Amino acid sequence: MTEFFAMGGYAAFIWPAFGITAIVLIGLLTISLRGVRIREARLAALKSEGPNGET
Amino acid sequence: MHRFANPNRFMRLAGAVLPWSAGLTGLLLVAGLYLSFFVSPADYQQGETVRMMYIHVPSAWMGLLVYGVMAAASATALIWKHPLGDIIAKSAAPIGACFTFLALVTGSLWGKPMWGAWWVWDARLTSMLILFFLYLGHIALNHAFDDPVRGARAAAVLALVGVVNLPIIKFSVDWWNTLHQPSSVLRLDGPAIHPSMLAPLIVMALAFTAYFVSVLIIRIRGELLDRRLRVMQANRARQWQPEAAL
Numbered sequence: 001m002t003e004f005f006a007m008g009g010y011a012a013f014i015w016p017a018f019g020i021t022a023i024v025l026i027g028l029l030t031i032s033l034r035g036v037r038i039r040e041a042r043l044a045a046l047k048s049e050g051p052n053g054e055t
Numbered sequence: 056m057h058r059f060a061n062p063n064r065f066m067r068l069a070g071a072v073l074p075w076s077a078g079l080t081g082l083l084l085v086a087g088l089y090l091s092f093f094v095s096p097a098d099y100q101q102g103e104t105v106r107m108m109y110i111h112v113p114s115a116w117m118g119l120l121v122y123g124v125m126a127a128a129s130a131t132a133l134i135w136k137h138p139l140g141d142i143i144a145k146s147a148a149p150i151g152a153c154f155t156f157l158a159l160v161t162g163s164l165w166g167k168p169m170w171g172a173w174w175v176w177d178a179r180l181t182s183m184l185i186l187f188f189l190y191l192g193h194i195a196l197n198h199a200f201d202d203p204v205r206g207a208r209a210a211a212v213l214a215l216v217g218v219v220n221l222p223i224i225k226f227s228v229d230w231w232n233t234l235h236q237p238s239s240v241l242r243l244d245g246p247a248i249h250p251s252m253l254a255p256l257i258v259m260a261l262a263f264t265a266y267f268v269s270v271l272i273i274r275i276r277g278e279l280l281d282r283r284l285r286v287m288q289a290n291r292a293r294q295w296q297p298e299a300a301l
Contacts (some may be wrong), residue, residue: 007103013164016164018110021110021161042284043280043284046287
């Protein structure tokens with residue numbers, strides 16, 4: 001197990017590479033999903049408002 | 056082709072694809088990581104660092120593939136003036152930028168132990184850095200104008216001009232004497248890489264492709280919602296100030 005995480009002495013390079021990849025890909029997915037959700041909420045709010053802005 | 060150019064029809068089709076592409080991304084990632092860490096042997100020259108290849112090379116491929124998609128979408132937007140082309144290009148650019156960034160960073164983390172340097176001004180590395188800046192330029196131009204149509208137009212022109220960089224990246228390792236190793240997969244005489252290392256590479260590349268398709272669909276949906284929001288807000292503003300609309 002420790003041998004696996006040591007990666008033949010290259011742990012300091014291999015794990016950050018995989019870590020950064022995971023952070024960037026998950027981050028982009030989260031931002032994209034949140035963009036959809038925020039706009040859906042704003043659109044729903046705009047639709048529920050009356051033509052003169054009353055709710 | 057024009058049947059799919061209708062945004063509503065496109066979104067229905069994309070909505071049907073999304074659960075499959077998302078599920079496939081998860082499955083392929085699990086399989087790809089398992090192959091990368093437990094099946095692939097360490098390289099006889101590079102030792103365990105070869106495992107970085109399984110994210111570095113697919114990221115770099117995706118950087119090129121996404122640029123191709125973005126340029127094709129930009130071309131259809133410029134030629135047929137269809138807004139869906141601009142929406143696809145605008146949605147793809149941040150994904151391509153992320154993959155290119157990952158190719159550069161993982162390459163740097165691989166370069167330090169193997170070449171002894173985080174960065175060298177080598178033809179392959181420099182042309183990849185230019186690709187990254189092209190993505191950033193595309194994103195910036197899309198947001199640089201008050202009129203989104205003008206921004207999209209400028210970004211589309213940049214995307215098409217930047218296509219010249221794609222063959223430069225691909226052949227940089229052949230045209231110039233570089234530190235970066237030459238192609239070992241996409242070669243005329245077949246892959247020069249052992250199947251035990253080719254399998255994780257291909258599976259990870261497919262996983263990244265499925266990820267790209269999924270996130271692209273999500274971002275296009277966000278963009279379409281944004282346009283609908285803008286139209287609604289403009290209509291509201293016109294209703295409140297009828298004389299302003301004249």
